[in-house]
Amino acid sequence: MPDGFDAPNRPGAANPATSSDRFEARSYTVQPGDTLSGIAGRYGSSVGAIAQANGISNPNLIQVGQRLNIPGASGPSAPATGSRSYTVQPGDTLSGIAGRYGTSVGAIAQANGISNPNLIQVGQRLNIPGASGPSAPAPAPASRSYTVQPGDTLSGIAARYGTSVGAIAQANGISNPNFIQVGQRLSIPGGSAPSTPSGPVTGPGPVRGPSEPGTAGGVSVQQLRAIMPNLSEARANELLPHLNSAMAEAGINTPRRQAAFLAQLAHESGQFRYMEEIASGAAYEGRADLGNTQPGDGVRFKGRGPIQLTGRANYRAAGRALGIDLENNPTRAADPDVGFRTAAWYWNNRNLNSYADAGNFDAITYRVNGGYNGKASRDAYYARALQVLGG
Incomplete structure (x- = not known):
């Protein structure tokens, strides 16, 4: 896994559009930032129909420049009507702007030479190609x-x-x-009223979870065990308050985000069986890239947590972000009240909610694993989680 996150030593049909007979097929070339669901929405087709028509086995994996046959296409929902100009406001995202103007993230990114669609600046002037007019032109709220x-x-x-x-x-x-x-x-800037008016989460002590499992937008014991069938009810009840609290803190608060997060954690931790790396950690000794500069750092800062935090530098960074002194108390990263928070920190540090929102689970796997090890297992957990959570 990249950036010092290493997993334990473990192996890593949709229906075609019913209206397809009413329209001729169209052809479309995949642009940067496109998703199959976004393309289907624009053309009035379905993900299943496009996947079937193009022999796509994994709807989350399409390539820029790929030529797609769009069955049942009624024409893009927002045909190009000339470009508009838009100034980025506090709180804006490229996907949000694209949604308001009836265009796509890829089209805006391409029109403005944006290499990273997750990085735009307040005050930046954007050219919006094919814009149909904002659907909700509300002014930004006060700070x-x-x-x-x-x-x-x-x-x-x-x-x-x-x-x-x-x-x-x-x-x-x-x-x-x-x-x-x-x-x-x-x-x-642009802040609305806080969505959770309760007091702040305290650490480094135990973190309070929701008043009962499954409340406050979290998942229930039954849902968690349906996703991870080898997880005992007693263990699920023990872990769930800390898991739900960490997800709430990190904004992992929609079925799609929760499904993606839980699927990755299920694979990485063996359904929460492993909260600490099986190996001793001696293999990390002297790894300057992990910040292991002191004798014994390899063992001291071995992988811990459901997405394993590894190396002195990563313990320091996570601890600073969460307000917990993990550098001097590294074993705390294996405790559920801290381990789930470090996993959520890692998730947000790599902006993985945005990929979950787009349904791009393969991109999340790559950023968690540094490749696609255990892809079949991760995909199976994800499909089950989406079914259980209704994502």
Whole structure:
């Protein structure tokens, strides 16, 4: 796995569109940022129909430049009507802008030379090709103020106020979004009322979960065990409050996000059987790329947590982001109240919610694993989780 995250030593039909007989097939070339579901939506077809017509076995994996036959296409829902101009506001995302103007992330990125669709700047002027006019041209709300509490992360604050990490970082001159200080006063641009008015999560002690499993937007014991059938009911009841709390903190709060997150964790941890790497960690000794510069660092900072945190530098970064001194207390990363939070930190640090929202599970697998090891297992968990959670 990249960036010092290593897994334990374990092996890693849709129906065609019913209206396809009413329209002739069309041809479409995949653009950067496209998803099969987005293409299907634009052309009034279905993911299953397009996948079947093009022999695609994994609808989450399409290639830029790939030529697709679109059966049952009624024509794109937002035909090009000339470009419009738009200035990025606090809290904006490229996918949100594309949705408002009836175009695609790939089209906007291509028109503006954007290599990373997840990185746009407040005040940036965008050319919107094929724009049909904004569906909800509401002005950005006024800024709010927030004081950082113990256990806060910038991603958690952003999720609570309905804005983005980038917008808050830019508004407050924060160069490292993973490093904020307790007591720091933040301006929250474009912030709505907080979605969870309860008090902040406290750490490094035990983290309170929801009042009962499955509440506050989390998953239930029954759902968790349906996704991970080898997980005992007693173990599920023990872990669930910490899992739900971490997901809430990180904005993993929709069925698609939760399904993707739980599928990766199920594979990485063997259905929560492994919260610490089986090997001793001696193989990491002297790994400067992991920050292991002191004698004994390899064993001391071995992989821990459901997505395994590995190396002194990663323990330090996660600890700073979560307000927990993991560098001096590394075994805490194997405890459920901390381990699920480090997994959620890793998830948000790589912006994996955006890929979950787009249904691009293969991209998540690559960013978690550094490749596609255990792909069949991960995909099976994901399909089951989507079915259980209704994603």
